[in-house]
Amino acid sequence: MTTHISNEAHAVDPRFAGLPSRPGKIIAVHLSYPSRADQRGRRPAHPSYFLKPSSSVAASGGSIERPEGTELLAFEGEVALVIGEPARRVSAGDAWSHVAWVTASNDFGLYDLRANDRGSNVRSKGGDGFTPIGPELIDARIVPPDALRVRVWVNGEIAQDDTTAGLLFTFPQMVADLSQHFTLESGDVILTGTPAGSSVVAPGDVVEVEVDAPGVAGAPSSGRLVTTVVQGTASFDASLGSLPAVDDTQRAEAWGSREAAGLPAEPIASSAASAPGVLTPELRAKLEKAPVAGLSQQLRKRGLNDVTIDGVRPMHPDRKVVGTARTLRFVPHREDLFASHGGGYNAQKRAFDAVGEGEVIVIEARGETRSGTLGDILAIRAHARGAAAIVTDGGVRDYEAVAAVGIPVYTSGAHPAVLGRRHVPWDVDVTIGCGGTTVQPGDVVVGDADGVIVIPPTLVEEVVDAALAQEDEDAWVAARVAEGHPVDGLFPMNAHWRARYDEALQQVHTPTP
Known part of the structure; x- marks a missing residue:
């Protein structure tokens, strides 16, 4: 059943024609669709949110300005939830009963303004007209939350098409989670995330979004939410705040890929360069002091339990390892693939030639211990390049010679066999699995006699400060116990x-x- 809105307020302010009233707050989810998360290269353990002002709402048939001096205005078709009965600390089982309607929305964003407000998205997503919603409301009582479909067309061509089945976080979970922190009031709107396919639009483009439930009787639909992109003429005042700025990273994220943005494939480069300033000298010094066990404890407190590289032991247990990850992936041996990828300047050699100072080569060998994954020549090369360490969940050949090189190495053990017995060197600088843990280029890697841990760059400063504070507390407690308490x-x-x-x-x- 589709609801047609009749509200006297709309005669005064037509921006809210697709809603029962002006929303008190609009909450948007960063990531919820697996397709979008995989495109971004990360699957969060928990939902995260940002707020949009109600002044950004627009009705179907309107326009959105791409401001003067900007280039990366991107659309994001989404399902919008409209709260009916207020929700405060409701359970996931009861949460859907507090949603009165669902409809279509477009969470427009201007990547040119994202740098200084990344995460909060205040300026990049808060502009007038940046949240079209409507045109019709679907009664939430007649549609299961996992039976909805969202589609987007740009100039008549389909750009996004996905369903709410299999979301990372269900709609009831989002409602219940948010209600833990504040009251969701009648008329509030939750934007539930966008699937893969979001991209850049330019003046003259027409974007249409539709939410429907094709498997439900009557196939209820929001109708098509239509927005036309126009060129703005007003410019930003540099004396008041940050100006629009873009780089190739922003272009690739806005368009969806480097290829879609017309950029060349990213060259093999130092992962430290891809995350500049992550390991400042001050931060590195803190990590040198923090034990891996303490860092693991702090990550666990933040919901990250699967961040230890299991099954590897240090060849130099007295050495502390701190660095950023440079990844190398081996796939299981197959004769034809080893013939095409195992010889010449293969991925293994490229990784050891390209590793930078302070980086850790992390090797995915699938826990396969019946072959070596490196020997003394490659260890010498990594040492000469200034690498901080090598971590492999496979074997090491020339074990004593590798140990003598002096570079810290974590491995599952010694094995005399050459690479081609069990492995094919496949690719570098990609997300890998090592010792049961996902490792991405640029992740922070810390190792000591207890083992190796992987820390997301965005958390490293927070985690190390907490770990050092805990160390001080534990030392004080130990002293009291030594006194006889x-x-x-x-x-x-x-x-x-x-x-x-x-x-x-x-x-x-x-x-x-």
Whole structure:
């Protein structure tokens, strides 16, 4: 059943013609469709959100301005949920009953303005007309949340086409999760993420979005939400804030790929260069101090449990390893593939020739221990290039000679066989699995005698600061235990011991007169 809106307020402000009223807040989900997450190269463990102003809402049939001096205005067709009954701390099982309607939306974004507000998207997605919604509302009571379809056409050609079956986060989960933090009020809108296919549009382009439920009786539909892109004439004032700026990374993300953006394939380059400034000297020094066990504990607190590279042991257990990942992938041996990819300047040789100073070569060998994955010559090459370490979940041949090179190496053990017995060197600088853990180029890798851990670059500073703070706390607790205090109430600390610890900290940080 499709609902036609009749509201006197729309005669005053036609922007909200596709909604029952002006929404108090609009909450948008960063990633929810597997197709989009895979395109971005990451699948988050939990949903994350940003807010859009209600002033960005527009009705079907309107236009959106691409501001003067910008080039990367991108569309994102989405299912919009409209809250009916207010929701506060509702369960996932009850959450859908608080959604009154679903409809089509277009979460436009201007990548030229994303750099300084990345994550919050305040300026890049908050502009007037950047959230078209409508034109018709579908009664949420008659459509299962996993039976909806969203499609987008640009100038009549299909650009996005996906369903809500198999989302990373279900619609009821989103509603319940948000209701943990604040009240979802009647008329609030949740934009539920976009599938793969989002791309750039230019003045003159017409974008249409439709949400429907083809498997439901009557095939209810939002109708087509139509928006025309026009060229704006107003420019930004540099004296007030950041100006639009783009680079090839933004172009590739806005268009969906480097190929779609008309850019050449990305050359093999240092992963540190792809994430400049991730490991500053100060941050590297902190990581040198933080034990892997402490970092693992802090990542676990943040929901990341699968970040240790299992099954590898250090050849130099007294050496601490800190660096950014450079990846190399082997696939299982097959004679014809080894003939085409195993010889010449193969992926293995390219990886060791290209590794940069402070980087860690991480090798996916699928835990296959019945062959070597490197020997002394490649270890020497990595050492000469200034690599921080080598991590492989396969074997190492010339084990003693590799150990003598001096570069820290983590491996599953020694094996005398050459590469071609079990492996084909396949590609470099791609997302891999090593020791049961996903590793991406540019991830931060830390190793000590306990093992190796992988830290997402966006979390590294937060995690290492927390780990060092925990180390200080543990040292204080250990000193009290050494004085004869029982561990009960001290480890972990109860309110009494916490107050004593806070007092001790205050004394340490209070300057002497």
